Amino acid sequence: MLACAVENNIPPAHAGTTDRTGLTWMRVHRIEQQGNDASTETVYLPLMCQQCDEHPPCESVCPQKAVEYDPETGIVAQIPVRCLGCRYCMTACPYHARYFNWWDPSWPAGMEKTLNPGVSTRMRGVVEKCNLCHGRLQEAREQAAASGTSVVAGETFVPACVEACPTRAIMIGDLADPGSEIARQIKTPGTFRLLEQLGTQPKVYYSSARQWVREQLQRTIASTRTEVVNG
Amino acid sequence: MNLQQYRWFLVGIVVAAITGWIVFPAALYERIEQPLQFSHNVHIGESVGMSCTDCHQMNAGERGAAIPAVSKCAECHSEAIGTTEAELKLVEDYIKTEREIPWLVYSQQPQNVHFSHIAHTGRANIRCEECHGPHGESESLRPFERNRISGYSRDIWGSSITRVGNAPWEGKKMDDCADCHTKRGVVNSCLKCHQ
Amino acid sequence: MNHRISRRDLLQFAGGSALGLLLSPLPWKLLDDSAIWTQNWPWNAEPLRGPVSNLLTTCSLCPSGCGLRFRCVSGNPISTHGIPEHPASHGTLCPAGLLAHHLRYHPQRIGRPVRLAAGAPFVEATPLTTEEAFNAIGERLRSSKSTVVLDARPDRAASEVLKQLARTLANATYVPEHTERDRTIRAMASAFDQQVEISFDLSSVRTILSVRAPLIDGWHSPDRAAAIFDRRAGTGSPLFIIHVDSTPSRTAEVADEWVKVHPGSEMVFVLGIIGALLDEGLTAPETRQRARDFAELRSALAPVSREWISAQCGMTTDKLHVIARRLATQGPSLALADGQPDPNGRSSALHAAVACLNLLTGSYRHRAPVRAHRGSNTEAAPSLDAITDGSVDVFLADESISGSTSTEHLLAQKGSRNCLLISLSPFVVPHAAFEQIVLPAPAFGEMLTDVPGVSDDGRETLSVTIPAFRSQEGTFNTVDLCAALLRAVAGTADASPSTEELIKDRIASVLKTGKGHVFKSSDRTIVPIGSLSSSEELWTELTAGGAWSGDQPTRKPTGSFRLMRIARPALELCEQERRDSRSRFTHDEQSAPPAPVRIVDPILQGTTVISPLISKLREESGLRPFHPEAFDQASSSPVSVKPSKA
Numbered sequence A: 001m002l003a004c005a006v007e008n009n010i011p012p013a014h015a016g017t018t019d020r021t022g023l024t025w026m027r028v029h030r031i032e033q034q035g036n037d038a039s040t041e042t043v044y045l046p047l048m049c050q051q052c053d054e055h056p057p058c059e060s061v062c063p064q065k066a067v068e069y070d071p072e073t074g075i076v077a078q079i080p081v082r083c084l085g086c087r088y089c090m091t092a093c094p095y096h097a098r099y100f101n102w103w104d105p106s107w108p109a110g111m112e113k114t115l116n117p118g119v120s121t122r123m124r125g126v127v128e129k130c131n132l133c134h135g136r137l138q139e140a141r142e143q144a145a146a147s148g149t150s151v152v153a154g155e156t157f158v159p160a161c162v163e164a165c166p167t168r169a170i171m172i173g174d175l176a177d178p179g180s181e182i183a184r185q186i187k188t189p190g191t192f193r194l195l196e197q198l199g200t201q202p203k204v205y206y207s208s209a210r211q212w213v214r215e216q217l218q219r220t221i222a223s224t225r226t227e228v229v230n231g
Numbered sequence B: 001m002n003l004q005q006y007r008w009f010l011v012g013i014v015v016a017a018i019t020g021w022i023v024f025p026a027a028l029y030e031r032i033e034q035p036l037q038f039s040h041n042v043h044i045g046e047s048v049g050m051s052c053t054d055c056h057q058m059n060a061g062e063r064g065a066a067i068p069a070v071s072k073c074a075e076c077h078s079e080a081i082g083t084t085e086a087e088l089k090l091v092e093d094y095i096k097t098e099r100e101i102p103w104l105v106y107s108q109q110p111q112n113v114h115f116s117h118i119a120h121t122g123r124a125n126i127r128c129e130e131c132h133g134p135h136g137e138s139e140s141l142r143p144f145e146r147n148r149i150s151g152y153s154r155d156i157w158g159s160s161i162t163r164v165g166n167a168p169w170e171g172k173k174m175d176d177c178a179d180c181h182t183k184r185g186v187v188n189s190c191l192k193c194h195q
Numbered sequence C: 001m002n003h004r005i006s007r008r009d010l011l012q013f014a015g016g017s018a019l020g021l022l023l024s025p026l027p028w029k030l031l032d033d034s035a036i037w038t039q040n041w042p043w044n045a046e047p048l049r050g051p052v053s054n055l056l057t058t059c060s061l062c063p064s065g066c067g068l069r070f071r072c073v074s075g076n077p078i079s080t081h082g083i084p085e086h087p088a089s090h091g092t093l094c095p096a097g098l099l100a101h102h103l104r105y106h107p108q109r110i111g112r113p114v115r116l117a118a119g120a121p122f123v124e125a126t127p128l129t130t131e132e133a134f135n136a137i138g139e140r141l142r143s144s145k146s147t148v149v150l151d152a153r154p155d156r157a158a159s160e161v162l163k164q165l166a167r168t169l170a171n172a173t174y175v176p177e178h179t180e181r182d183r184t185i186r187a188m189a190s191a192f193d194q195q196v197e198i199s200f201d202l203s204s205v206r207t208i209l210s211v212r213a214p215l216i217d218g219w220h221s222p223d224r225a226a227a228i229f230d231r232r233a234g235t236g237s238p239l240f241i242i243h244v245d246s247t248p249s250r251t252a253e254v255a256d257e258w259v260k261v262h263p264g265s266e267m268v269f270v271l272g273i274i275g276a277l278l279d280e281g282l283t284a285p286e287t288r289q290r291a292r293d294f295a296e297l298r299s300a301l302a303p304v305s306r307e308w309i310s311a312q313c314g315m316t317t318d319k320l321h322v323i324a325r326r327l328a329t330q331g332p333s334l335a336l337a338d339g340q341p342d343p344n345g346r347s348s349a350l351h352a353a354v355a356c357l358n359l360l361t362g363s364y365r366h367r368a369p370v371r372a373h374r375g376s377n378t379e380a381a382p383s384l385d386a387i388t389d390g391s392v393d394v395f396l397a398d399e400s401i402s403g404s405t406s407t408e409h410l411l412a413q414k415g416s417r418n419c420l421l422i423s424l425s426p427f428v429v430p431h432a433a434f435e436q437i438v439l440p441a442p443a444f445g446e447m448l449t450d451v452p453g454v455s456d457d458g459r460e461t462l463s464v465t466i467p468a469f470r471s472q473e474g475t476f477n478t479v480d481l482c483a484a485l486l487r488a489v490a491g492t493a494d495a496s497p498s499t500e501e502l503i504k505d506r507i508a509s510v511l512k513t514g515k516g517h518v519f520k521s522s523d524r525t526i527v528p529i530g531s532l533s534s535s536e537e538l539w540t541e542l543t544a545g546g547a548w549s550g551d552q553p554t555r556k557p558t559g560s561f562r563l564m565r566i567a568r569p570a571l572e573l574c575e576q577e578r579r580d581s582r583s584r585f586t587h588d589e590q591s592a593p594p595a596p597v598r599i600v601d602p603i604l605q606g607t608t609v610i611s612p613l614i615s616k617l618r619e620e621s622g623l624r625p626f627h628p629e630a631f632d633q634a635s636s637s638p639v640s641v642k643p644s645k646a
Helices: A002-007 A057-061 A088-092 A134-146 A160-164 A181-185 A211-217 A222-229 B007-028 B040-044 B070-077 B085-095 B117-123 B128-137 B174-183 C007-022 C026-039 C100-105 C130-143 C159-168 C180-191 C222-233 C250-254 C266-280 C285-290 C294-301 C306-313 C317-329 C347-360 C408-414 C478-490 C499-513 C535-542 C563-579 C612-620
Strands: A027-032 A042-047 A067-069 A076-078 A098-100 A127-129 B029-032 B144-147 C052-058 C067-073 C076-082 C114-116 C124-127 C147-151 C172-176 C196-200 C207-211 C240-245 C257-260 C333-337 C370-374 C392-398 C415-425 C435-440 C449-454 C460-465 C517-520 C525-528 C547-549
Touching: A002 A160, A002 C076, A002 C612, A027 A211, A057 A067, A057 A088, A076 A127, A088 A098, A134 B117, B007 B029, B007 C007, B007 C026, B040 B128, B070 B085, C007 C026, C052 C460, C076 C100, C130 C392, C130 C415, C130 C435, C130 C478, C147 C159, C159 C172, C159 C478, C180 C196, C180 C333, C180 C347, C180 C563, C207 C266, C207 C317, C207 C347, C240 C250, C240 C317, C266 C294, C266 C306, C266 C317, C266 C333, C266 C347, C266 C563, C294 C563, C306 C317, C317 C333, C333 C347, C347 C563, C392 C408, C392 C478, C408 C415, C449 C499, C460 C499, C460 C535, C478 C499, C499 C535, C517 C535, C535 C547
Parallel strands: C147 C172, C147 C392, C207 C240, C207 C333, C240 C257, C392 C415, C415 C435
Antiparallel strands: A027 A042, A067 A076, A098 A127, B029 B144, C052 C067, C067 C076, C114 C124, C114 C435, C196 C370, C449 C460, C460 C547, C517 C525, C517 C547
C-alpha cells in the first residue's frame, strides 16, 4: 500500500479522512474465516483496479471520456485532467476500486519535493485509481527504445506493489503470452477472479490453496435471492 | 440601410476587431528574458563543433525537457573561456555557486503529459529541427513569451493567434501531437501520452 | 452629428462589439486558456523536473541495515527501493524504509533547539538559540550528581565518542540502549561465569516460543519476516511458532498456535513453563550439569503454586505442560520476548525469565541454535535497568539515528524529580515526564553513519549510510554534540576525529581481520574480503549500498553458569504479585484494561518517527491497530512549536 502511495503521489491525509474518503489505490483487506473456531485463520487480500477487459463498466458511463481501455496493454486508463468529478464511474465499479479526491492534495512543507514526476498529480474533484503503474511501463518502454528494440523486457516493468511485497505474493506478467510464467500460473487449480459472474473479465487473478478463502471470495448472493423468490 | 444610422454598430465591430485581433494577442503574452543569453550557433559552429546530443541528453525515465544541468556547462566553462557578458555571468553566478540556471522552457508541457524524447528521436528517428525548428542554430535565446492566463509559452499555441500560417514546427498542443501520430500510423490511446 | 450618445447607440455598440469579438480569436482563445488555468491551481504542488539519478546507500532507521536505493530527480530523492540480492534485505524494504525520503520534511522536524516543559504530552515547545540551549545544558551538567549518556543506537563508530564523553564528564555513565532482541541475549550472557557472546541462529530453530515478539511485523527486516513466513508455509526447514499475546496481533494470526494470556501475565507464563519443565524433568541434561545452582532454582520455584500461575495466565496447567513438552522434545527451540511497552516495569523481568527458559531447554547441544563464543568486548556496559530508581539528574539521549528512544517508561522510572532530558534528535518527540531540551540532529538522508548489526545466523555485519543532502546549518551529529557539550561544560574541547574518520578507522580494522565477505552492489556479487586491496576500496563498496558480513561464529566451550543470577528478579516480582492479595484477574476479563498495543506497522525497535503517510494509510484501510486508542506518534502532532521552525 505504501509503495503504491509513494509511486503515485498520494498525499498524507487531510484531517477527517476515513476509510471511505481516503485514497488507497491499492488496498489490503483482512479476511477472517467465518466460524467460531478458536483457531480461525486470517488472510490478507490486496485489492486494486481489476483492469476489466474490453468493456470495463467504468468506461461506458463516463460522460467525459476520461476513462479509456487501451487494447494494446489491456490497461484501463483514467485521465484525471478530463474528469469532472461526477463519480458515475465509482458507482459503476463493482470492485469499489475507484477513489475520489475530496480535498486538494496537501503536503507538509518541503515534502512536495518528494513527488514522483512520472505520475500526474490530481486536484480535488477528480476520480483516480490504479493504472498498473503505467508510468513505470512508459519508462520500461523508453529503456527498450534506448536499446533499439520495441519489445519491453518483462523484468524491466515492475509495478510498485510487486516490487515492494517481501513475500512475493504479487506477480505481474503478460497474459497474452501463452509461454509466460503468469499464463501458467492462472491455470493452476485454486486460481480465480473476483465477481466473475458479472462478466467484467478482470485481468487480476487471485490464487489460494485454502478452500475457505476461495469459497468466501467467490460467494454470491444468488442463493439468497432464490430463497426470497421462493418465499 | 443607412450606414450613418448604424454607425455605432460599425464602431463596435471595429473596436472589437481591433481588440480581438491586435490588442488581445499582444496583451496576452508577457515577454520574459531568459536568465542567461546563450548562442547555439557558436557552440555548433566550426570552432566548437558540438552536436545536439552532446548537451541535450535524453535518458530513459526522464520526462520531456532534456535541458542540461549547469554541471554540463561547467565541463568546459569552469573558468571563463571567452569575454562575453553572458559567459561571465554564467561562471560567476551559476557555476561557481553551483546554482542551476532557471531556464524558461519553450516547449514545456503540463505535468500530466508524458513525453519521451527517446521514442521520437530514437525509434521514430525524427530530427530535432522537425519539432524545434531552427532553434538549434540560433544566435541568441529569444524571450520567453508567457501566456498570462495559462502560464505556458506562446510556442505551444504557435505565434499566429489563428494558428493559420504557423511554421511546421510551431504548435505543441495535444492535437498537434495527435495529428502527427495519425499521419505516421501510430495508435493514439490516452495512456500513450498521459500519465 | 448629435453629440449625445443615446441608449440605442450603446446597444448598437454592444451588439457590434459582440459580433466583432465573436469573429475574433479572443473568446475562443480565452476559453482554451481558462480551461488550462483551472487545471493548474498554484496551491497544488507539482513534482520536480530534471535528470533522474540513483543513489545507493544503506538504511539506518533500524539495526537491520537493509540496502536502499534513492531514486532522485534533480538530486532530490523521490522514492526508495531495495537493492536486489543484498544480504540483509534481498531487495525488500519495510514501511519505514519505503518512506524514508519523507523524514527530512516531517512536520515534527526541528531546525533549532527547543525546550519542552515537563508535564502532559501536549505542551508548547519554546525555540531556543543554540547559545541559550548550551548555556542551560552546561549549567545542568556541571551541577548534576548523576548523568546518564544514553546511546539509542550503540555499537556505532561514533558511540566511542559518547563513551569518551561519559568518561570526561563528572558523574556520568554511558548506557547503551538495546533492542528487544538483544535484551534476552544479554540476560543469558550475564548468567555465565566468564564473558561470553551469544548469538541466535533462527535458521536452525524448529520451535519458537514468541512472547509478544512481532516476528513477522517488525522484529526484523521484512526479508527475514518473509523467510519465517515461507518456512511456515512449508518452504525451507520446518518451523513451529507458538505466539503468546493477549491480543490478536499479526504474528498471532500467522502463528501455528496463538496462546491467549491475560494482559501483563507474560512473565508469569514463562515461569509457568519453566515450572512445567522442572516438574516433568524435561530440562536438558547438559544444563543440569553446567548450571551451578540448578537445585536452587528448583527450590525457589517449588513454592509457587502451579494453579496460581495458570489462573494468572488464564489457562489450565495442562496447557502449560503441553507447551513445555513441545519445547523440550521438538527442538532446537528458542524463546523470544518483546517487553515493550510495559508501564509496570516488568519488561526486564520478562527478559530474565525468557533467558532462563532458553538456558533450561538446553540450547548448548551440538548444532544448537544459540552459539556462544569468547567475547571481544572488554567493558560490560551497564543497562538502564540496573540504575537506581529516581537517581538520574540529567539524561543525555543520543537519538540522532533512531529519532526516538524505546525506553520511555524506564527513563521516567530512573529520573529524579527535576530531571532534565537532553535529546539529540531530528524530531520533537516528547517524553512526558521531564523537562526536555531537544537539540536538532540531521534527518535521515542528511547523515553519515555506520550500521553495525548481527545477521540471523550470528555473523557480524557492517554497512554505511551516506547522505543524499548536506545537513542543515545548526544541526548536530553525535561527534559535533560531544564537542559542543564539552565546550559548554569545561570551556574547551580536545579535537576529536570526525564521523567519517571514525568510520574509516573501523573499516580499516575490519579489513585487517581478513575475515568475512563483502557484498558489492555494483555487480551484485559477494567476494571474500581478501580480494579487496585497500580500505579505500572497502569504503567505496560500503558507501554504495554494499555490506560486509563476518564469518560465522565458532562454537567454543562456555563453562558454567548460574541460573539464579538471571532468574532472581523474575522470581522476586512473581513473589510480589503473589503477596499482593488484590489479584488482577479475578474480575471479568472485559473490565481488565487492555495491554497498550503498539503500532504494528511499522514497528522497528526504538525507531524513528514515521511519515504521516503511513498512519494515513493505516487509518484508511482496515489495517488499524486493534485498540484505536493506542498511542500514535505520527498522526497526532502533540507539540506545537512557535514561531514556526526556521
